[in-house]
Amino acid sequence: MYAITGKGVTTTTMHEQERRESQYTLTLGHLYPDQLNLYGDRGNIIVFRERCHWRGIQLRVVGLGIGDPLIPDEYDLLFIGGGQDRDQAPVADDLREIKAVGLWAAIEDGVPVLAVCGGYQLLAHYYRPAVGPDMPGLGVFDAWTVHPGPKTPRCIGNIAIRWGETTLVGFENHGGRTYLGTARPLGYVLKGHGNNSEDHTEGAVYRNAFGTYMHGSLLPKNPHFADHLLLLALRHKYGEDVTLPPLDDALEWQAHYAMLQRLGVGKVAQPVGSKVQ
Amino acid sequence: MYESLAGSILLGYMSNRVLKGRLLRALAIGAGRVSGQIIRRLGVGGGTTLPGLIAEKIDRTIVADLAAQVHGGAVIVTGTNGKTTTSGLIASALYAGGLEVWRNREGSNLMRGLATTLLNRARWTGDIVSSARTVCVFEVDEAAFAPAAREIQPRVIAITNLFRDQLDRYGEVDTVAEIWRTTLATLPTTTTLVLNADDPTVAWLGRGFAGRVLYYGLDDHGLALPSEEHQDRQGQVIDARACPDCGTDYVYSIRFYSHIGHYICPRCLWQRPEPSVHITNVQQEDFDHSTFCLTGPAESTRLTLALPGLYNVYNAAAAATVATALGISLAAARTGIESFTPVFGRGECIAAGDRTVRILLAKNPTGFNEVFRALKRHRADISHLMLVLNDNTADGHDVSWIWDAEFEQLAGLPEFLVISGIRAADLAVRLKYAGVIPSSGQSHELMAALPPRQNTLTWTVEPDISHALDIALEHTPPGGALYIVPTYTGMLAVRGELERRGYVRHYWEGSDHHNHA
Numbered sequence: 021m022y023a024i025t026g027k028g029v030t031t032t033t034m035h036e037q038e039r040r041e042s043q044y045t046l047t048l049g050h051l052y053p054d055q056l057n058l059y060g061d062r063g064n065i066i067v068f069r070e071r072c073h074w075r076g077i078q079l080r081v082v083g084l085g086i087g088d089p090l091i092p093d094e095y096d097l098l099f100i101g102g103g104q105d106r107d108q109a110p111v112a113d114d115l116r117e118i119k120a121v122g123l124w125a126a127i128e129d130g131v132p133v134l135a136v137c138g139g140y141q142l143l144a145h146y147y148r149p150a151v152g153p154d155m156p157g158l159g160v161f162d163a164w165t166v167h168p169g170p171k172t173p174r175c176i177g178n179i180a181i182r183w184g185e186t187t188l189v190g191f192e193n194h195g196g197r198t199y200l201g202t203a204r205p206l207g208y209v210l211k212g213h214g215n216n217s218e219d220h221t222e223g224a225v226y227r228n229a230f231g232t233y234m235h236g237s238l239l240p241k242n243p244h245f246a247d248h249l250l251l252l253a254l255r256h257k258y259g260e261d262v263t264l265p266p267l268d269d270a271l272e273w274q275a276h277y278a279m280l281q282r283l284g285v286g287k288v289a290q291p292v293g294s295k296v297q
Numbered sequence: 298m299y300e301s302l303a304g305s306i307l308l309g310y311m312s313n314r315v316l317k318g319r320l321l322r323a324l325a326i327g328a329g330r331v332s333g334q335i336i337r338r339l340g341v342g343g344g345t346t347l348p349g350l351i352a353e354k355i356d357r358t359i360v361a362d363l364a365a366q367v368h369g370g371a372v373i374v375t376g377t378n379g380k381t382t383t384s385g386l387i388a389s390a391l392y393a394g395g396l397e398v399w400r401n402r403e404g405s406n407l408m409r410g411l412a413t414t415l416l417n418r419a420r421w422t423g424d425i426v427s428s429a430r431t432v433c434v435f436e437v438d439e440a441a442f443a444p445a446a447r448e449i450q451p452r453v454i455a456i457t458n459l460f461r462d463q464l465d466r467y468g469e470v471d472t473v474a475e476i477w478r479t480t481l482a483t484l485p486t487t488t489t490l491v492l493n494a495d496d497p498t499v500a501w502l503g504r505g506f507a508g509r510v511l512y513y514g515l516d517d518h519g520l521a522l523p524s525e526e527h528q529d530r531q532g533q534v535i536d537a538r539a540c541p542d543c544g545t546d547y548v549y550s551i552r553f554y555s556h557i558g559h560y561i562c563p564r565c566l567w568q569r570p571e572p573s574v575h576i577t578n579v580q581q582e583d584f585d586h587s588t589f590c591l592t593g594p595a596e597s598t599r600l601t602l603a604l605p606g607l608y609n610v611y612n613a614a615a616a617a618t619v620a621t622a623l624g625i626s627l628a629a630a631r632t633g634i635e636s637f638t639p640v641f642g643r644g645e646c647i648a649a650g651d652r653t654v655r656i657l658l659a660k661n662p663t664g665f666n667e668v669f670r671a672l673k674r675h676r677a678d679i680s681h682l683m684l685v686l687n688d689n690t691a692d693g694h695d696v697s698w699i700w701d702a703e704f705e706q707l708a709g710l711p712e713f714l715v716i717s718g719i720r721a722a723d724l725a726v727r728l729k730y731a732g733v734i735p736s737s738g739q740s741h742e743l744m745a746a747l748p749p750r751q752n753t754l755t756w757t758v759e760p761d762i763s764h765a766l767d768i769a770l771e772h773t774p775p776g777g778a779l780y781i782v783p784t785y786t787g788m789l790a791v792r793g794e795l796e797r798r799g800y801v802r803h804y805w806e807g808s809d810h811h812n813h814a
Contacts, residue, residue: 058469240700240730
């Protein structure tokens with residue numbers, strides 16, 4: 021277990037004019053930072069850290085490696101990324117044997133979880149490789165993943181999805197195809213592959229746990245989704261009347277809309293409470 | 298594709314059986330070379346890959362046939378970072394050692410590029426005239442390594458390092474290492490491997506290799522990362538973490554950068570192999586110059602390298618080790634290495650009127666981190682900086698790697714910053730979260746009348762590279778330097794723009810014998 025900053029409290033970039041006093045503190049559990057960090061997963065952590073910092077919210081990031089227990093009451097927000105195939109198996113074992121009970125308890129209690137790519141697959145029922153036995157997951161999402169074999173091309177490229185009344189943009193790169201049972205999708209594909217390039221669904225949601233194939237990194241260009249997760253974490257800890265002060269997200273939306281435009285997808289709607297250029 | 302169409306029409310008309318052997322080869326060479334001449338005549342490019350592509354379509358064994366005729370054999374250089382500079386340094390060292398060197402062109406490092414190089418040297422009959430002192434030095438893309446090594450059967454293979462790079466194209470780091478390992482296992486024992494001892498994934502390739510293996514490595518404890526940086530990884534991404542044999546995490550006694558250092562697997566006790574060529578006493582004089590000692594089994598020499606950064610000290614050591622593998626003394630190699638100046642976009646210094654432009658290619662997280670570290674360490678004046686992020690195929694379509702690079706290092710340094718390229722908007726967001734550009738307030742509008750003030754950052758996002766370069770040059774004071782850190786196709790575009798303005802030559806007009814241009 022390690023804290024991403026020396027003292028555990030993140031104060032790396034100082035923007036004094038941004039800092040407001042806040043009574044809020046959050047603890048983010050970053051699962052398997054050494055094993056699952058393939059596609060700029062670090063970007064999602066940086067975004068949580070800075071968006072909290074700019075609002076004067078204290079965010080402590082705790083790395084939860086193989087062998088570390090996951091004590092559900094200690095975390096307000098959890099993140100799990102994607103990794104190399106070689107690193108996936110020991111992580112799957114640890115997730116089942118060491119962290120399963122804690123993670124389940126946190127999720128049932130409403131702690132927000134973001135699981136990207138490999139992490140998303142690990143939270144579904146199983147991953148069936150082209151050859152070899154199934155790799156069982158936690159079954160948080162009623163969904164499963166099948167790898168169609170090396171001859172089927174991977175799902176690679178920029179992706180845009182409809183998320184509620186808004187859009188999410190990112191990049192996907194996955195061989196496995198994920199099929200949803202009763203799990204609700206995170207959104208519907210506007211351009212790209214999504215879960216399986218067949219049914220236009222992307223990602224899965226159970227309570228406040230979100231699984232997705234979108235990296236790129238996901239949160240920097242989707243500030244409304246980052247704030248949605250932060251707000252869920254704050255409300256889980258401090259009650260339903262917590263609100264998040266808006267930030268100047270002009271650059272973020274510029275990157276978001278540049279990608280929508282490139283993919284030929286029109287703006288869906290402006291999210292409430294965000295400044296849009 | 299026209300070229301494949303042309304090839305198949307030719308083959309369709311003539312029976313493969315009749316054309317077997319020399320005639321087919323002659324046809325391949327003829328078609329390839331004519332196409333190269335046409336391309337250059339039309340002024341649409343350098344013709345550095347298409348001729349080879351056509352020739353390969355007509356005669357699939359052309360590379361193997363031609364390469365086998367080069368008397369002095371071939372050296373292949375691959376790895377994530379430093380291929381072009383290392384092969385330039387090798388060519389320079391071999392040239393100083395009295396050899397004649399044939400090289401493939403910058404960026405032409407797939408099979409078709411190698412084929413073009415060889416067929417430009419061949420007679421129409423398919424013969425190559427070379428002396429016993431002729432050696433090919435081929436820079437080879439990581440993904441083209443397997444076919445290149447198989448066809449060329451090189452005398453020496455040098456592998457610089459392995460970092461995550463273009464995951465959407467190359468695949469995961471483990472996949473690349475595994476392809477390298479299985480390819481090396483098929484090579485004859487006459488092959489010599491030159492490997493970076495300090496990169497565990499690369500050094501591990503030498504285990505169980507039947508031929509000769511020469512390692513090079515750094516033994517200068519003064520260059521270790523500060524211990525707090527070493528201990529507290531700050532969530533830094535490390536690409537070689539665990540021993541491939543037993544999966545146990547390596548323990549480092551010293552880390553120089555990323556996963557480059559002195560390591561041991563605590564379970565199976567495999568550790569950094571003892572180098573044949575040691576680098577010691579590194580003194581980085583200024584941004585452009587390092588002096589250091591190279592010590593081989595028989596001799597030791599102190600040399601000055603006119604290239605920035607510790608990563609280039611490693612590249613120079615790789616070149617010296619390759620030279621010794623080919624029987625050249627370290628003293629001779631030193632002369633070649635010292636005369637080497639930066640190539641094409643790798644620290645290259647270009648006079649643009651009364652301003653200087655420095656282009657420092659950075660195409661992956663480690664590349665960016667080390668370029669920034671070198672700039673910072675020597676307090677290079679990066680007050681005027683242009684960053685270019687493209688996502689073309691040669692850059693990788695996936696730009697999420699920018700979140701693995703430590704852009705935080707740049708905070709507070711530039712006074713005038715231009716963010717450009719196809720993905721300029723993504724890069725701007727990254728720089729905001731790195732604390733390089735302000736997290737609130739409006740983008741500073743560019744006003745030519747208002748020169749940037751001391752210690753205040755003026756920045757602009759301009760995806761169009763030509764326009765961005767105009768803005769950046771305009772705001773660089775006369776006599777000043779503009780640093781440009783682009784990804785690969787961004788570098789080509791920047792160079793193309795500088796060329797259009799008459800500041801640099803076409804790259805295919807340079808000499809390929811050695812780098813004295």
